[in-house]
Amino acid sequence: MADVIILGNGPAGISAATYAARAGLSTMVIGRDSGALTKAGEIENYYGFPSPVSGEQLVQNGIEQASRLGAEMISDEIVGISYDGQFTMQSKTNEYRAATVILATGASRRAPKIQGLREFEGKGVSYCAVCDAFFYRGKSVAVLGEGDYALHETMELLPVVGSVALLTNGKEPSVEFPKEVTVYKNEISSFQGDTVLSSVVFKDGSNLPISGVFIAVGVAGSSDFAKNLGAETAGTTIVVDENMQCTIPGLYAAGDCTGGMLQIVKAAYDGAKAAMGVIKRIRTL
Numbered sequence: 001m002a003d004v005i006i007l008g009n010g011p012a013g014i015s016a017a018t019y020a021a022r023a024g025l026s027t028m029v030i031g032r033d034s035g036a037l038t039k040a041g042e043i044e045n046y047y048g049f050p051s052p053v054s055g056e057q058l059v060q061n062g063i064e065q066a067s068r069l070g071a072e073m074i075s076d077e078i079v080g081i082s083y084d085g086q087f088t089m090q091s092k093t094n095e096y097r098a099a100t101v102i103l104a105t106g107a108s109r110r111a112p113k114i115q116g117l118r119e120f121e122g123k124g125v126s127y128c129a130v131c132d133a134f135f136y137r138g139k140s141v142a143v144l145g146e147g148d149y150a151l152h153e154t155m156e157l158l159p160v161v162g163s164v165a166l167l168t169n170g171k172e173p174s175v176e177f178p179k180e181v182t183v184y185k186n187e188i189s190s191f192q193g194d195t196v197l198s199s200v201v202f203k204d205g206s207n208l209p210i211s212g213v214f215i216a217v218g219v220a221g222s223s224d225f226a227k228n229l230g231a232e233t234a235g236t237t238i239v240v241d242e243n244m245q246c247t248i249p250g251l252y253a254a255g256d257c258t259g260g261m262l263q264i265v266k267a268a269y270d271g272a273k274a275a276m277g278v279i280k281r282i283r284t285l
């Protein structure tokens with residue numbers, strides 16, 4: 001088990017890793033790609049580079065730096081995090097355990113803009129299968145998504161609910177779903193209901209009666225994980241204290257996922273601050 005797992009190998013995650021590793025903590029960093037910096041061709045407002053540097057190069061420099069200092073760098077996509085006194089991160093094929101976690105997965109995408117989705121939040125629209133499956137025992141529900149994250153939420157639901165439909169909203173599923181899941185690839189027009197959600201209406205005019213829909217589009221981000229663990233969020237950003245700790249002890253967040261200035265310099269500062277909080281916590285424990 002690691003002292004700390006840092007989820008994200010962008011500026012926030014790497015900065016946190018350098019501080020944690022140099023303080024002697026067993027430090028694991030998990031990332032799936034180069035994050036926001038993938039698209040940044042030239043950066044010239046970050047300290048220490050006399051010539052512009054590409055985002056990809058900056059990420060590679062960071063990964064090399066953190067590895068050299070002793071952080072374990074892992075390439076994987078996390079689809080779920082649970083807490084039982086310790087944190088467990090799940091990917092499609094692996095589990096990783098740590099005493100503390102720093103969430104640094106960058107800015108969260110917003111839920112797709114589909115009519116009725118916001119209106120039925122908490123009245124049929126859920127963002128957490130582990131938290132809410134129980135409310136839909138024996139009922140027909142849907143998962144909105146198409147990848148590993150949607151599959152993870154589907155697997156949480158199947159043993160509890162009556163049936164699960166997958167709504168890809170016009171996309172092709174990128175992973176294989178269990179046979180008992182009916183896949184609807186039609187584009188969605190709206191979610192409908194009276195006081196609570198009762199059906200999804202497709203753009204071709206057809207509809208599917210459902211009691212609940214679980215949103216799991218694309219890749220799970222920090223605010224999804226924070227919400228699932230019961231930490232406070234404000235929209236898609238995570239609420240943190242002055243030490244970057246979330247409202248759950250041992251869970252920290254840094255960088256774009258905490259809002260504010262979406263810049264490398266702020267992400268790096270957040271990461272360092274979160275690591276200092278973790279170091280203090282681990283030493284006290």
Ligand SMILES: Cc1cc2nc3c(=O)[nH]c(=O)nc-3n(C[C@H](O)[C@H](O)[C@H](O)COP(=O)(O)OP(=O)(O)OC[C@H]3O[C@@H](n4cnc5c(N)ncnc54)[C@H](O)[C@@H]3O)c2cc1C
Pocket residue numbers: 007008009010011012013030031032033034035036037039040041042043044045046076077078079104105106107219220221222254255256257261262263264265267
């Ligand atoms: C086109 C563009 C140009 C920019 N130009 C500049 C600039 O010139 N100067 C500047 O200061 N800022 C710039 N920015 C902003 C800057 O890139 C971000 O503020 C910064 O990268 C945020 O760092 P972060 O570590 O919080 O998140 P990110 O850099 O987004 O890193 C997030 C990390 O999380 C990982 N991740 C996410 N989900 C998962 C998951 N489920 N499992 C595993 N890993 C996951 C990703 O793989 C990635 O490693 C630019 C952004 C864009 C998009």
